[in-house]
Amino acid sequence: MENEKTNSKTITIYDIAREAGVSASTVSRVLTGNAAVRQDKKERIQSIINKYNFRPNALAKGLSDTSTKTIGIIAADVRNPYYSALFVACEVAAEKAGYSVSLANSLGEKEREQAQLDLLMQQRVDAIIQMGGRVDDLITDDAYAEKVRNVCRTTPVVVTGKLDKAPVHSVVIDDAMGMSIVMEHLIGLGHRKIALVGGEMRVNSTFLKYQKYREILAQHGIQENGEYVVNGTYDPESGYEATNKILELSNRPTAIIAINDFAASGALRSIREHKLHVPKDISVISFDNTYITDLVMPKLTSVDYNYDEYGKILIEIATQAAMGGETDSIRMIKPQIVIRDSTGPVPKEK
Amino acid sequence: MENEKTNSKTITIYDIAREAGVSASTVSRVLTGNAAVRQDKKERIQSIINKYNFRPNALAKGLSDTSTKTIGIIAADVRNPYYSALFVACEVAAEKAGYSVSLANSLGEKEREQAQLDLLMQQRVDAIIQMGGRVDDLITDDAYAEKVRNVCRTTPVVVTGKLDKAPVHSVVIDDAMGMSIVMEHLIGLGHRKIALVGGEMRVNSTFLKYQKYREILAQHGIQENGEYVVNGTYDPESGYEATNKILELSNRPTAIIAINDFAASGALRSIREHKLHVPKDISVISFDNTYITDLVMPKLTSVDYNYDEYGKILIEIATQAAMGGETDSIRMIKPQIVIRDSTGPVPKEK
């Protein structure tokens, strides 16, 4: 009942061996190139392989090799251009290193994330890269931390972000530096009334940015205005609402830092509806430098992480770990600002 | 040299069996639930499984089952929200059906696409879904068609689009109907000078739209203006340039149909730079209804395909085909218009 495919029988290494009049071992040797085979036999076997377009069963290979040359990737949501950019960068880098990747989306659900961790482990991927998602919850959720620790026991895990609850490898964006660059850019343009839009403080990367924001304000002798910081959920609608609140203040800021490009697009809409102009009346800057920066008007100044490089590093660490490299490594990604049309000099006081 | 992981030995069904004092067969039976096991033994085994957090090796399982419960998906580029939306819809639908998915991006390169087809076949996915990509080239590229035919011999392939060169299953968007809806919407608003922006005629879905566009113009007795049709490459920049050309015509159109939301965003920019307003001076409508429609100003009227439903159908066909269903099925997706702020009544002649 199960296997009633009408497909032609899939051909195996034994079929090739029989037709070539050699043993399966010999066919395997030409397949892997791990050992010498006499030239004429090699050619004969190769031609039969070509004739049938034979491809060795990756399951059997992985079972015997104990390596699948596959890296599992769990992303929060590839519909977010930040993750899709990073995923594609990983895929390309992996391919260069002779690995393929397999993607799963956690969609921000802890249960999905754990199920996917399990699944990838079962599939015997050589390493798992976890981008975003509910990693931050590990700090509070012990059962979850235990699960990750368990996975780490058999499969190396690389996480984008920091994590002390489990022996994972980390690649972290220097969020403080990112905020620092943003603040210096704005302050250099004369801004002193700077608002922060979007983000949840329980998310580490957001919290680090906030800390730096305060630190730099202090450095420049600027009094922090609590009303200028409005949390949100990283989407356009939330950026829109947060900005609405801010623009209704009697003492409006002259610059808005959005937690990501999505929130910034919402901010732009709110600003437009308040009949203000960017960057003449108010500057907007954001993080992630996704293609969204190019779609909205004006084009957004944003903080970039060099996704190609970022992906390359993730894959590098993952493959090294897969080959038994040391655990607990940590690498930093240095952000860079990409200046477009949404930031400009502070407007003159009237 | 190869296997110098310091990880603890991965535990197998035999380890569980030994500790439970039963045979591996019995452990397997509680794992799969395919056969009865005495209650007390079952519980003992289950508790040992839990104790070690044991997960059966999916490679070994797949090898013995001849089903991996995995569906391979090849997308043109998940960075495009059309594909990411469809991919996530597939992932969710697959999960409900007890399958997992594995994603590869062809990035519009024929060689990558073929390599990925090969790889997925080697990984013994139960079916392959190919979304977009160079499928259209199959019509002209015989070597490629031969490759696909070869894959089809062992693994069912589901394609988004039509294809007679290989025995694949098809899910196609009714592009003609989409264009029809768009045209009726615009004509209903009084527009008669309607331009078409972006797209390459060699791409079937684009060509079908163009055909319907002409057909409907004719139906309404509107003379086609060749200058109103400007091809492009589906990205913002291309939509921008095409629209620039159109807006420099002496006899400007009052509505622009963009081939997708990206092109539409470029069109909006061009229109803005020409000091025109949407939809007061000119209406803009596009295809795909991605989240981009929500980011730009004004929000875009666009044609939606109900991605959840679309993904569900793709997975349905893929899983049925995997279980030996008939080949060569074809399903149609009916598009729907989502009206937002970018389309309005034709401006009064001055």
Added chain:
DNA sequence: ATAAGGATTGAAACCGATTTCAATTTTAAT
């Protein structure tokens, strides 16, 4: 022509599950 040495080769074991088949244990019926 022959022995030593290296190059090729195949048989068999292994990777970790599932499943068939026959044997054994339970349970139910008489």
Added chain:
DNA sequence: ATTAAAATTGAAATCGGTTTCAATCCTTAT
């Protein structure tokens, strides 16, 4: 208490590769 029928169980084969190890085949030097 017996026996037939039903429920459990384990041994062994299988899935399709890779690799070890011992055997066989060539070379080349003597």
